[in-house]
Amino acid sequence: MTQVPPPHQILAAGKNFFGSPRFAAALTLTIIGSELGALFLQQLIGWAGLLGILAVQVLFASLSILARREGIEWHGILPISLLVFVGWAALSVFWSEYQWATLGSVVYLGATTMLGIYVALNRDTIQIARAFGDVLRVALVLSFALEIFSGVLIDAPIRFLGIQGNLAEFGPIQGIFGTRNQLGVIALIAIVTFGTELRTQSVRRGVSIGSLVLAGLLLLLTRSPIAFGSFIIVLVAALALFGLRRVPAESKRFWQIGLLAATITVAAVAWAARTPIINALSASNELNKRLALWRPMRTLIPAHELEGWGWVGHWRHDVPPFQIFPNYFDRTPTSGLNAYLDVWFQLGLIGLFAFVGLVGLTFIRSWLLASRQRSFVYAWPALVLVALLTTALAESSLLVEFGWLTFVVCCVKAARELSWRKAFAATGPPRPVEE
Incomplete structure (x- = not known):
């Protein structure tokens, strides 16, 4: 026995x-x-x-x-800005117009947040980048294989996966991510990740180069103007960061301020010249579709301007007011196609300010770490955040699942390295010596 x-x-x-x-x-x-x-x-x-x-x-x-x-190390483990945003989303259950949907969505958001925190706490930055690289490789290979099967072998769409079978016409392709824009975002993050692997020599050189070629090819085949525009911004950010890391420490602050001023100037010029830029990227059709969705959102926001309609994450078309939106789009939207506007719609101005503060602090911390630390792996969170926050202007994938998980990982990692609570504790008054 x-x-x-x-x-x-x-x-x-x-x-x-x-x-x-x-x-x-x-x-x-x-x-x-x-x-x-x-x-x-x-x-x-x-x-x-x-x-x-x-x-x-x-x-x-x-x-x-x-x-x-x-x-x-539990001291200062979680950034307060993250807790404020998730907490406000949870509080929206009390005034939501669709309480049961909000309750389920808050639990879903909380679970993804918890998993992101777990990854950030238990793995080093290089281990996290390697894990993302391994998973992204598998996802991109699977996407490409399904596109070959659909567009070349059987020459028919795989409708339940959203694959249209356009590979023989050189795109646009969607892979396993439903839309070409989502595949473009993933391919862009993959390029950053595989480039980091190549630079840090954390995987074999041949694997890194092959992965970069695959990610670049899929990015081109998406024909996504959103992904193309974001790629340009990420490339410029990478070059700026590459140069900033070589600046002497005593003059780095001056160059950081100059880079910030240049970024603001370029952003203002780009906004003023938005029409020719949109035409150059062939993005007018994408913009028109989004404007058709954003207009009714802006019309509904004033009804709950401060507190929002209630958190929902993925849109639910069985509850109002989301039932009206399919009339404004050629396919049923599952989000507001703009993370910032989506947060404003769901959580009001208070939630929007909390979200902007959260992404701002996270990006600043990650950027400072990337420019100060000797190891190149610290550039991975900063450049991934550039990709996420840029594409968030035209997609809401930042707010759910992989986008939110990745953001939380970067947020917690950056906060643990540059925590104001740790700095305050370290510079506090000395403890009295016991007799």
Whole structure:
């Protein structure tokens, strides 16, 4: 008869298992993979299956944090700006026009936030970049393979995945991400990630170069003006950061201020010349579609201007006011196609100010780290944030799933490295010497 181990041995074994670095690495990969492929999984196994995966990951992440709690530095662990934004989204349950939808969406947001925090706490920046790179490679290869199958082998769309089968005509392609713009955003983040791998030599050179070629090819095949425009901005940011890292430390502040002034100037000029820029990127059709969606949103915002209609994340077309929006678009929109306007619509001016403060602090911290630290891996969060925040002007993917997970990871990492609470604690008055 098999003897049952005593409880303390079972607890010790569980702690060793859930607290092991190998478990943390494996769980990180599954978290990133499920968030990146959320739409693909939802199409294959439904919302019930996707939520089941998310629930198991939250449980495992909780057990892993519990097992590794002694090795985690808890002081200043979470940025207050992140807590304020998520907290305001949670409070919107009380005045939401669709309370049950808001409650479910807040739980979904909280679960994704918790998983992002887990990844940031338990993995170093280089390990996180490597994990993102491995997952992105698989996702892009799968997308390209399905596009070849649909557009070349069977010459027919795969409708339940949103793949139109246009590869033989050189695009636009969608991969497993539903739209060409989403694939473009993912390909852009992949280019940043694979470039970081190549620069840090964290994977074999041939793998990095091959991955970059694949990501660049898919970016071109999306024919997404949003992704093309964002790529230009990320490229300029990378060149600026590359030059800034070579500036002597004593004059770096002067160059940072000059770069900020130049950025503001270029942004103002780009806004003034927006019409020719839009025409050059062949983005007038995309803009017209978005304007048709943004106009009714702006009409409805004043009804709940301060507090918003209530958090919902993915739009729900079975509840008002989202029922009216399909009339303004050639396909049913699942978001406001602008993260900032979407936050204003759902959480009001208070939520918008909290969100802008959150993304502003996160970007500033990440940029300062990237320009000060010797290791190039610190450039990865800063450039990924440039990609996310730029595409957020025309997509709302920043607010849900992979976009939000990636943002939370960058946010927590940057806050832990440049926390004002840590600095305050370190420069506080010395403790009295005990007699």
